[in-house]
Amino acid sequence: MDIDIRLWGDLSRTLARQYGAKAAFVDVDGNSLSFEGFDKRVNRLNHALASHGCVKGERVAILAKNCTAYVETYGLAKSGMVVVPLNWRLAPEELASLLAHSQPAVVIADEQHAALIDSLRTELAFTRLFIIIGAARQGWAAYEEVLAQGSEQEPQPSSPLHPDDAICLMYTSGTTGTPKGVALSHRGILGNARVSAQQVLQLKPADRALAVMPFFHVGGMWYYLHASYSAGCTSVILPGFDPEAVLARIPRDAITHVHLVPTMISALLASPALAQADLSSLRLIFYAASSIPVVLLKQAMKAFAHCGFLQSYGATETGMLTVLNEADHLVALEAGKSHLLASCGRVLPENELLIVDDSGQCLVQGQGGEIAARGAYMMLGYWGNPQATAAALRDGVFHTGDMGHVDDEGYVYLVDRKQDMVVTGGENVYPSEVEQVLYQHPAVAQVAVFGIPDPVWVEKVVAAVVFKDGQALSEPALIAYAKQHLAAYKCPKRVFIEQQLPTSAVGKIVKKTLRQKFSVPEEAPHASS
Structure with a gap:
């Protein structure tokens, strides 16, 4: 030019x-x-x-x-x-x-x-x-x-x-x-x-x-x-x-x-x-x-x-x-x-x-x-x-609202959107880290990890997953897979199995829609005697 x-x-x-x-x-x-x-x-x-x-x-x-x-x-x-x-x-x-x-x-x-x-x-x-x-x-x-x-x-x-x-x-x-x-x-x-x-x-x-x-x-x-x-x-x-x-x-x-x-x-x-x-x-x-x-x-x-x-x-x-x-x-x-x-x-x-x-x-x-x-x-x-x-x-x-860091060679790593970070039980969980693990499972086609309200943990980590054609996995099995690779507090407490995930016109998964869909209030459990 x-x-x-x-x-x-x-x-x-x-x-x-x-x-x-x-x-x-x-x-x-x-x-x-x-x-x-x-x-x-x-x-x-x-x-x-x-x-x-x-x-x-x-x-x-x-x-x-x-x-x-x-x-x-x-x-x-x-x-x-x-x-x-x-x-x-x-x-x-x-x-x-x-x-x-x-x-x-x-x-x-x-x-x-x-x-x-x-x-x-x-x-x-x-x-x-x-x-x-x-x-x-x-x-x-x-x-x-x-x-x-x-x-x-x-x-x-x-x-x-x-x-x-x-x-x-x-x-x-x-x-x-x-x-x-x-x-x-x-x-x-x-x-x-x-x-x-x-x-x-x-x-x-x-x-x-x-x-x-x-x-x-x-x-x-x-x-x-x-x-x-x-x-x-x-x-x-x-x-x-x-x-x-x-x-x-x-x-x-x-x-x-x-x-x-x-x-x-x-x-x-x-x-x-x-x-x-x-x-x-x-x-x-x-x-x-x-x-x-x-x-x-x-x-x-x-x-x-x-x-x-x-x-x-x-x-x-x-x-x-x-x-x-x-x-x-x-x-x-x-x-x-x-x-x-x-x-x-x-x-x-x-x-x-x-x-x-x-x-x-x-x-x-x-x-x-x-x-x-x-x-x-x-x-x-x-x-x-x-x-x-x-x-x-x-x-x-x-200020972008994106979280990340720069290594000693000058490469920039995105961790997640600041608004998408899940604070569960006082611990910070970045959904992208959990998503990278779940994507490694051969049955997973698409996954979105996000937080929803929880009466005990304030927020809990959950995932919405689309499986590849002809493949399926139970919710407990996928959670168990995550636990093999991640600390327990980072693992999804729930996995919602979906036919498709909501996306924007440019193909970004819209987590706001998923949070609204699955954020159903739950009563706090009664304290044990």
Whole structure:
């Protein structure tokens, strides 16, 4: 990426000149959009919305599955408009809350989600224009017809743009609380895309990306798809993840790299189509957004032996913080350092990572505490929430809520979310440690460990488990297995056998849902006489 690029529009114009007719994006039906064509369509969208009175700083919300139009909406940054991507898995009342918070002047939706927006119309008095990605209908203007109203000439924002202007509001998942709108800037987005493309993924223009992560997620859009775009790669966009579709598109489109989360990797390994799939073009699997069980990672590295693996850790608020690169993965397998596979790598040069105690004081190397970070491409803050911003960003240091430590070689190890730690009988138990053990049992496909209220222990450790097809195990047998490897206080007191575990749209297991489901109050036992 050109070091003189300071605004999103600079990047789009530069790539249009540099790569011209080369395909920037290919949709699920095989239709391609060139770098030059993409820039022109972005210009049209900016002009069209300006004709409806949209100015710098106004929000444009989008509720849709992955598609090229989705990517184009981010180009409204040329006029200083702020894009608000919405999670299509949220309930109507949850979406209404986010819309009320962001108050978009424009709402864009695909045909699959237009009815959901219609059900909320009475609560959207602040929205002036509704655009559907598809055919026009009552109350909706067709996306392509709106674009046709705009000019291909470079748009002029209503007031000057600055690298620290907001480009989007990315709402946090809300798995541990109320979602917050993370305001990200041109400087932050472009900086993180550059770091991802050059230092992490090491992309070249000849590379071809497969985009299956949802675009409302910061990892799916800005730190993967946008990184690939900024490197001049061609990106193939799928509406969502389907293991058979992924395995078919890799050879069809000569895909060289893909971003997956652990649940997606697990689904690929379980797919009958894997054995026949031609994956020779694939050189890199980038996994992020969720920690991965070491057992699953080893299985994947064996199944995709010709392919490199790479992990990054970060947050919506911070961007990428660490990287466990391909060489680290190989050393872990070949040099007897398998413990590295439990690491999320070393800190990237642009960042400083600290381990702090509850008072915010730095701990010595090796001690466990909360991970805090300082970097060049941090969020601007939480939109309309100065109190939450002040609580998370203290003296320029963001407190992640993740617990971990750094070893003497500089490798960072995540232990768990601070909110997920279980305090049982006065002892701290990190669920990830218990999960790693249970994942080693050959019958276990998925597991989530969490705490629920207990009248004696205050909290007790429990597990929800999904077994592999055709395999099963009794609750006592799995608890006994855990006791072979863990201290008794760390072992689950109960195991709930499930057909599936609740996951977020990016494949993270939602422990909050499990805690709510299984937190049934119990009476304290009577004291014995």
